[in-house]
Amino acid sequence: MTLLVSGLLLGTSTVLADNRDPLEPVNRVIFSINNGVDRVLVRPVARTYHWVIPDPMEQGVRNVFANLGEVRNASNNLLQGKWRRTGAATGRFAINTTVGLVGVFDVASRMGIEPVPEDFGQTLGYWGLGHGFYLVLPILGPSSLRDGTGRVVDQWQNPLNYVEMEHWQRGSILVVDGLQTRADLLASDGLFSGDTYPVIREAYFSMREFQVNDGEVKSDAFIDEDSAEEGFVDEGFIDESF
Template identity: 45%
Template sequence: MMVAIPLTVMSLAMTGCATTGGANGVSEANPDDPWEGFNRRVFAFNDVLDRYALKPAAQGYRYITPDPLQKGISNFFDNLGEVRTAFNSLLQGKPKNAGLASTRFLMNTTFGLGGLLDPATHAGFIADKEDFGQTLAVWGVGEGPYLVLPFYGPATVRSTAGLPVDWATYPLTYVEDDTVRYSLRGLEILDARASLLDQEDLIRGDRYSFIRDAWLQRRRFEVNDGDTGEDTFINDDFDYDEDAFSE
């Protein structure tokens, strides 16, 4: 099983603003989070694990690892993810994205030293990342309540249901040597956590609410392929009082 990173959502939280609750930082009831009491307890467990184990290890990793090598390691694991993207793109009826992901994987693996380099991006081959949770959404499965998983972090019922397929479509799952597989898993976790160290100060208000709202916002953005809905300012549905703007 793939172990994910507590607070990996921080990277998503930094991509946009999120609602963080009331005026005093007190979280208001969120209809997307009916299990908030349970989720907050799991969040607190993950946070302690991160604060006293994962974060210090990530700081040490970043201190001793040169920036070019860190970039290469990130590229390597991103490249492995192209297999999952290609698979799910086909299931979602997106052959173009599947082709782009396959091209990226083949080009970076062949000409990018096994994925350490990213010549595909420089050549203009960019694919939208897809996972089985997104595939379930395309198939009409509802999102379900927000859920915080131990050791893993933010999720929904739908994205959780997609995890077994995500694990099955990730190449590291099939590395037979346990030592190699677990070592690569550990390196992946450290690299991902190190990439978030500079972003933590951007979290405002109640940490739990901020991360939840930002993760849900970003996840829905991914599921909808970046479609955030119609802009009311560019269609006739936006109603305003023209006289209010006249002198």
């Protein structure tokens, strides 16, 4: 979540037209629908959820879903040849699933084993595949051709897919995950006004560059030289924003 907000702040100084968004008219329609659904339904429910659920319980929910993601983290670190990070993700999953009571408690972090998030979109980026064109997915929001494909692969790695349960139970779990994610973003509501579409687009690309490069972002990775010369970019701001 911190990365997303940081990316949004960065995006305000890099709102540039480029050829990464050939589907902009369609993307804007989906973006508008997503915002409408969020304003009318998702945000009010997330606010109620945040108000009703005690903070320790919210943290437990975050921990459980983060623990499920460790399987994805481990496999993608492995695909990138990051052996220590693979071991860390594997260890976190083993420790938090057992000692941490199915991930409710993040025991691994208390032991000094920090999370090492990776997804298949990052793996493809690590091996040199570019973003492809920008996509706004229904409900899910900002993505790209590369990362949208990666989402499909990552979904296969969710341990819940291999647990027998009723459809309503699986759906309820997805709703809780979504509500917690939206509740965590409530603090950033109203941070920007006006046409936020290009800001979010640029923020998404810069955030993904940050993640693919494990925290090392070069300004020329997503901004052309002409734009930098015209004063759109403050390189010091880029370096310090994360």
